[in-house]
Amino acid sequence: MTRYIIRRILQAIPLLFIISVLLFVLMINTGDPLATMGGRKATRPEDRARLARQLGLDQPIYKQYIYWLIGNDWALIDMDGDGILETPGSRLGVLRGDFGNSLISRGKAVIEIIWDRLPNTLILMIPAEIIVIIVSLIVGIYSALRQYSLIDHTVTALSFIGYSMPIFFVALVSMYIFGVNFKRWGLPYLPTVGMFDPKMGKTTVQIIWHMILPIFSMTVITAAGYSRFVRSQMLEVISEDYIRTARSKGLPQRLVISRHALKNAALPLVTIVGLDVPLLLAGAVVTETIFAWPGMGRLFIDHLSRSDTPVVMGILMMISVAVVFSQLITDIIYAWLDPRIRYT
């Protein structure tokens, strides 16, 4: 297993290199970060030319990529526009742990920008994922064990309704009901936006209070889909011979379900949840935007819309690394859950 893990990690290196090249080329071609630096007015041509030179945006793509990858502290830059390269670069490059500085929040390190937001996303996404898994397991198993009952039909209908609703709709409706109208009706109401009320400070109570609506919105959509998946897996597993054997040996239903059926039915769910792990880091773009949650999803959109290559590349590479390693972890968990699987 150790050899397998090492081999997978070594395989990840060229993979991440190729991913980085592709993403960098795509990013450079998605727009001009200088185009919107003038605010509501067009950026002055003299300033665009100067900034392009000073920020290295006038260099060919391959050179910009090399500077991003290995830094430019070995090269000289023409800062004053006299045509002479006179100022040494200061970037160390990604391979030396320097993801560069944001182009729009100039001077601020990419790592610092991401680090400011990553905990907020995890605070929101991890509980949301746990709740989604718990809800979908409960609903899926309950529904499978009572197939074609009234509850199963009701849950099925609700799942399809939940799954077919766009998240912005659920988010805005829940915001208006629990945030705006509850207040109007004199009921205890939930906050509409933010991670906490700035006037009250960033306390645990405030954060939990502000998490309710975003998590509710995400859970409605995601759990609706996952619960259908759990239901179908459970239906498949509980009709297997080994379940019948377990029952005939007199094992209580709870043990049959939890120890035998669930473990096998959960295998495909592990794959899905494994794929979700990178998304936990990426955040939920729509939910974070609507509820003004200061997470990674919003950060990504804000900087992508202004073609801030260093920040977007930092986020994308972090997610890429997470995808590679989460898949590795998923495979390891697979082996643990299913003893037939062996990696060499």
Add this chain to the structure above:
Amino acid sequence: MKQKRFYRIVTVLTVLALTLSAFASLAGAQEAAKVATFAWTQEPDSLNPFYTDMWFATLMHQVYLCWAWQFDDQAVAYPHLVTELPSVENGGVSEDGLTITLNLRDDITWSDGEPITSADFQFTYDMVMTDANTVNSQYPYDYLDSVETPNDLTVVMNFAEPFAPWLANFWRGILPKHILEPIFESEGSLIEAEWNEAPTVGCGPYVFDEWESGSYIRFVKNQNYWLGEANIDEIFFQFVPDDAAQTAALIAGDADLGTFPPLSDVPVMQNAGINVLSVNGGYSEIWFFNFRDMASPGAKDINVRKAVTMALDRNAIVDDLMLGLTQTGETMWDPLTAYGYVSPDITPWEYDPDGARQLLEDSGWIDRDGDGIREDADGNPLTLYHGTTIREIRQDIQAVAQQQLLQVGIDLQIMSEDSDIFFGSYSDGASCATGSVDVMEWSDAPFFPDPDTDYWLCDQVPNDENPWGYNYFGCDETLDALFRSQLVETDPTARTEIFHDITQYMHDQVYLIPLYIDPDIWLINPRLTNVTISGVTPFYSIMSWDITE
């Protein structure tokens, strides 16, 4: 069994409700201080005024920064750091317009008690012009030859040529030399200075306290403000990127002030008791014509441009899409009409589709193949390519205009792109820069409240040598000469006359169609009182604002 389950459910719901109530009371404990929350749909790039031109960042300047002079709600300048506005009459502006002298007040201080002196002005100029600092824009400081400081309270600005629009553009924020100079000396640049994100020493009625990335920026009262103490204790700029969420926050009372809402939400907010303030910031939503060589034949034909203007029902656009919240315009300078810059001889274009049809017939644009689209004598269809950014209202206007122009036989092909693509450079092949669109739409303004703009200068036409040029429209030598002459004309009367010529000429040539004046819409919770807002320095009176529960 069923009864037991029922009781269990009721118990769970009761506990949940009690928990929510407990949370609500814990989370909603009221504070004694007067705190105002402003819902901001964009988070500033930087709090250093020279590292951002983002509109939502510049709006905040009067809270924590100080300009040499500010502008009131009528966009009239008044002295702030200076004892009086320089003029030829008081000797502040030399007869030849090459020297402007500022006399500073002797009681102005930074929030840490240090006096604000001419050295801070000199330092600000030096920092903007230092290449290592890579500031956003060196305008207008690159028009200066030098800055001199004969004493602590005098700043002398020397120009190589007169620079007429100085009042609207200079000293929009001063940097604290005593804080930033040591950083510059040790690091060789201000780009990574902590002050850019945490200007704990400022010179506005409030001083920076905290910036929680993605959440808010908090300002508290500046106890050393030389004009006295503000009424409100704390100001939070809370970042609410979604328009609908901003509306909900204002209606729910979670925010006291917001701006730039979707217009469709304005009636909802008015019904909810939110005050709506429309402030002239100098902007107009404009169709700019491309009359360069590569433009479609129709765009280069003045009769087609006139016909487009006559076929476009701008009043309907204002009434239906803008909910009647603004009015149509005739020139880019309409928001400056009060200053007299717009020619009084301009006759507004009226909505006249029959007149448009006749004009097109008379000028040889006839529907020869009966497909509803006119063609010229060579059979080229009268097709115009219209491009804009992805803002919803613009896409709506495109759809409406397409139908209106089709009624007179003009085929309007529409497209929209993200701003960073639409305004990309010539070398990137961007639509505006390369002239692949005939009509471009966005909201723009001169250097308000000054009428200056350099958009139509011939040397700003983008090409291989000048890929970042922003004259996407074309070179007209007459217009170029008029714009160059106004820039150096220091006699206000003569300059106004030049602008009469400019506005009349551009109107006659139909180089642009102003769809409507684009005011800044502010939404104010009634508990926020004494609010007046300027179109140039929005929060100029913020220290007088108050909160009345």
